[in-house]
Amino acid sequence: MTTHDDTIYEEIPADEQSPGLDPALGDGQGDPYATTDADREDGARVFNASGGDWGDLVDEATALHEERIVVNMGPQHPSTHGVLRLILELDGETVTEARAGIGYLHTGIEKNMEFRSWVQGVTFCTRMDYLTPMFQEATYCLGIERLLGIEDQIPERASIIRVLMMELTRINSHLVCLGTGGMELGATTVMTVGFRERERILRIFEAVTGLRMNNAYIRPGGVAQDLPHGCLDQINDTVPQLRAGLRELELLLNENPILKGRTKEVGYLDLAGCMALGITGPILRSAGLPHDLRKSQPYCGYETYDFEVITRTGADAYDRIRIRLDEMYESLKIVEQCVERLKKVHGPVMVEDKKIAWPAQLSVGSDGQGNSLDHIREIMGTSMESLIHHFKLVTEGFRVPAGQAYVPIExxxxxxxxxxxxxxxxxxxxxxxxxxxxxxxxxxxxxxEGGQVADVIVAVASIDPVMGGVDR
Amino acid sequence: MSDDTKPPADDPKATAPEAVVGSEDLHATDLDLTEANAAGDTAPVRIGERRGMFGPTRGSDTTGYGGLRTPILFPGASEKPYGSYFDELTTTLEQALGTTGDTAYGSAVERVVVDRGELTLHIRREALPAVARALRDDPALRFEICTGVSGVHFPGEAGRELHAVYHLLSITHNRRLRLEVSAPDDDARIPSVVETWPAADWHERETWDMFGIVFEGHPSLTRILMPDDWPGHPQRKDYPLGGIPVEYKGGTVPPPDERRSYN
Known part of the structure; x- marks a missing residue:
């Protein structure tokens, strides 16, 4: 056993220190990480924009009479949608070359999952794309269920709850996409409306899973626990509010001349381009192809729900915004169908197989969600076998037959x-x-490429990248 | 089991059929594995061996489980008919690739595995570009999208340690297909498919970054997630997870890869 006293921080000799710690390096003006002319072999001038008067920097740069400028945008930049680094080569205001640099949020989730049990993996993958936690959980659990061969043993109620949660997450993600996208264009009202509506969904998540994000709610074999009492009423109350909020967003965006001017025919990518680059989702549907895995390769019983796949043909950023707006209405339709079904379908939310089903139960107490006292009473007071079973399954986990599976979802x-x-x-x-x-x-x-610098922001926002998912 | 079907052997347990293939058989020995691999293509493929059950495997092992050796067996080749659309798909691919030459179906496709409703074609690495092009361009195949490249490291599978796994999607025919290509650790080279599917660009860079598989012909095979000067390839099984012990209320919790494991 170690104590705090044992911790020794070695003195690092000066010649082994990180270059960032040496004030002699860098630009010599207090920014040790800045790029210097010495970093460049071709001797091009390097400007570091870190505070100060922007006009001075521009004057200095224009004095060089150099048309070709390479701008390093990000990874710390408010309009790059997270820690995305864009390397833009500019000719005046026109982008001649654009490259994306990623990896700034790489956290090794996939490697970490290899050192945890199958169930613990859910709590890791939920953190990848932190705006769509339910989807990572769902595709991971569907894969495990295929490996276990229990795909047809998942209780109907569990599948309906999964669909319900996924569709709410879809609205949640689209709202953030529109909200932050709007903010990047300078339209803060879009952001406040988007986040206000998202809050309603997060409140449902909190009631159901105990957490607003990183829910770890969908588990191999079903879901962590059944919907709490009164949840369906809460959802029923929320859906009309969301509809009203979406209507407000639509009125704000759809015919807004500034938005149309910024997004129409910007970030154009036609169907051939989408196919070559393997693009799926709203970008592909904005090019006119009604490809949606919920329809073409259904999972979780999506084939039994009534909804439309939204497509448009403009293939630009504007159409992607409109598609996301319309998709949220379709998701609300699915949510309503789920609520109707959940009123009728009762029963377990986890597979029967006790060798797989998570033994721990949760309950809601006065201080929120926590351990079920009944369950603890049983394993600690009544049944030694239950305790052993609980212990084995929680610490060791279950074994999954050797093989591989890939269950994609939309x-x-x-x-x-x-x-x-x-x-x-x-x-x-x-x-x-x-x-x-x-x-x-x-x-x-x-x-x-070929567009204006300002259009890069719009184009990236229309992809809706979330760096947590990109870098994992 | 009747005695007349049972082949003569010194050790009856080693030759009993259920001891040969069952991955659930915890008491299989090396003898079983040799037979399993010799039994032909359809026998499960051995990709490694698991030792012990949990806790230490030698030295302070007091459980008696430390000496347990279990083969890790993956599903072997399937026999025709494969079922679903798989038969039609493989026949079309056979016609598209032809029967002669280096990239003929027989030599390009090492193994066809149908497992859990998914079709996997194990492709010889030299033939990958030709197979990829045929899969994309043949009207009856038309796999327009390569959704991703994933790497898997099997240190126990001698000569085939590194696997690159391609998941293909045909929107035209609404089909899926998995290609699996392997390379030995000391010659980790696999031809790139970026020429056929430009979407594979970043996926191959990620697999190079994480596994050290060199995708030959890739336009710019550089690291993508790790820093450019990072040593090693983190997703390989011989690369440690890392981490520091965490102290809590006087006790110390070791990092995840040093904790007791149940494998």
Missing amino acids: SPKGELGCHVVSDGGTRPYRAHFRDPSFNNLQAVAALS
């Missing part, structure tokens, strides 16, 4: 899939997530 951003490989052990041998944002970001060059 996330708000496109095809999300998890390639799960098992070696027959209690941990994932490999869990690779095909994140739609990661793939779709490849289109940055195609969307923005």
Whole structure:
């Protein structure tokens, strides 16, 4: 056992220190991480914009009479949608080359999952694309269920709850996309409306899962627990409010001349381009192809719900906004159908198989969600076998037969899939997530080259990348 | 089991059929594995071996489970008919690739595995570009989208340690297909499919970054998630997870890869 006293911080010799700590390096003006002329082999002038008067910098740069400028935008930039780094080569105001640099939010989730049990993996993958937690959980759990061969044993109620939660998450994600996208254009009202409506959905999530984000609610074999008492009424109350909020967003956006001027025919990518770059989701549907995995390769019983796949033909940023707006209405339709079904369908929300079903139960007390006292009373006071079973399943987990599976689902951003490989052990041998944002970001060059610098922001916002999912 | 069907052997347990293939058989020995691999293509493929059950496997092992050795068996090749659209797909691919030459179906496709309703074609790496082009361009196949490249590292599968797994989607025919290509650790080279599917660009870069598979012909195979000067390839099984012990209320919790495991 170690104590705090044992911790020794070694003095690092000066010649082994990180270059960032040496004030002699860098630009010498207090920014050790700034780029210097010495970093460049061709001797081009380097400007670091960090505070100060922007006009001075521009004057200095224009004095060089150099038309070709390489601008490094991000990874810390308010309009790049997270820690995305864009490397833009400019000719005046025109972007001649655009490259995306990613990896700034790489957290090694996939590697970490290989050192946790199959169930614990859910709490990791939910954090990848933090705006669509339910979707990562769903594709991961569907993959495990296929490996376990229990796909047809998932209770109907669990599947309906999964669909309900996924559709609410879809609205949630689209609202953030529109909200932050609007903010990046300078329209803060879009952001406040979007986030106000999102809050209603997060309140439902909090009631159902105990958490607003990173829910870890969908588990192998079903969902963590049944909907709480009064939840369906809450959803029923929320849906009309969301409809009204969406209407407000529509009135704000759809015919807004400034928005149309900024987004129409900007970030254009036609069907051939989408196919070559493997683009799915709203971007593909804005090019006119009604490809939606919920319709073409249904999972969780999506084939039994009534909804439309929204397509448009403009293939530009404006159409992607409109598609997201319309998709939210379709999601609300599915949510209402789920509520109707949940009123009729009762029963378990986890598979029967006690070797897989999570033994712990939760309940809602005066201080929120927590352990079920009944369950604790049983394992601690009544049944030794229950305690052993609980202990074995929670610490060791269940074994998944060796093999591999890939069950893709339609996330708000496109095809999300998890390639799960098992070696027959209690941990994932490999869990690779095909994140739609990661793939779709490849289109940055195609969307923005030849356009204006300001259009790059619009184009990136229309992809709706979430760096948590891109970098994993 | 009747005695006349049972082949003569010194150790009856080792030759009993259920001891040969069942991955649930925890007491299989090396003898079983040799037979399993010799039994032909349809036998499960051994990709490694698991030792012990949990806790230490040697030294302070007091459970008696430390010496347990379990083969890790993956589903073997399937026999025709494969079912679903798989038969039509493989026949079309066979016609598209032809029967002669380096990239003929027989030599390009090492193994066809149908498992859990998913079709996997194991492709010889030299033939990958030709197979990829045929899969994309043949009107009856038309896999327009390569949704991703995933790597898997099997240190126990000698000569085929590194696998690159491609998931293909045909929107035209609403079909899916998985290609699996393997390369040995000391010659980790696989031809790139970026020429056929430009979407594979970043996915191949990620697989290079994480596994060290060199995709030959890739326009700019550089690291994508890790910093450019990062040593090693983090998703390989021999790369440690890392981490530091965490102290809490006087106790120390070791990092995840040093905790007791149940594998």
